[in-house]
Structure formats: C-alpha cells, structure tokens
Amino acid sequence: MKILIVADEESQYIWDHFDPERFKDVELILSCGDLKAAYLSYLVSMIHAPLLLYSRQP
Incomplete structure (x- = not known):
C-alpha cells in the first residue's frame, strides 16, 4: 500500500507540477x-484516494 503523507507545508511541486x-x-x-482545506481537497480530487486527518489535541 502506498501512502502519501503531508504535513505543515503545501508542496509547490504538487500544486504547480502535478503528474x-x-x-x-x-x-x-x-x-x-x-x-489548508483547499489543498487537501485538491489532493483528494487529483489522486482519488481517501484522506485521513490526524490532529493531536493537548
């Protein structure tokens, strides 16, 4: 299984040069x-994979 892990900063490579x-x-x-929600939505729509959000609350 391939998993794309993203965190903290949007990748210009993915935004501008999506392959x-x-x-x-x-x-x-x-x-x-x-x-940003727009970035995550873009990833889901372009890659066609489910998104799992992880947020650790103190």
Whole structure:
C-alpha cells in the first residue's frame, strides 16, 4: 500500500507540477499538520484516494 503523507507545508511541486502518473498507486493520503482545506481537497480530487486527518489535541 502506498501512502502519501503531508504535513505543515503545501508542496509547490504538487500544486504547480502535478503528474498523475507519479501518484497513481497512492491508496491513502495522511495529513498531520496545519494545511489548508483547499489543498487537501485538491489532493483528494487529483489522486482519488481517501484522506485521513490526524490532529493531536493537548
């Protein structure tokens, strides 16, 4: 299983140079950090994988 893990900073590579072939085998997106909803929505719509959000509350 391939998992794309993203956290804290948006990747300009993914935003500006998205290559569907590079992400074709991703089965899950894991987000841990402060990312904009628009960025996460973009990842889900482009990669077609479910998103799991992790947030640790003190």
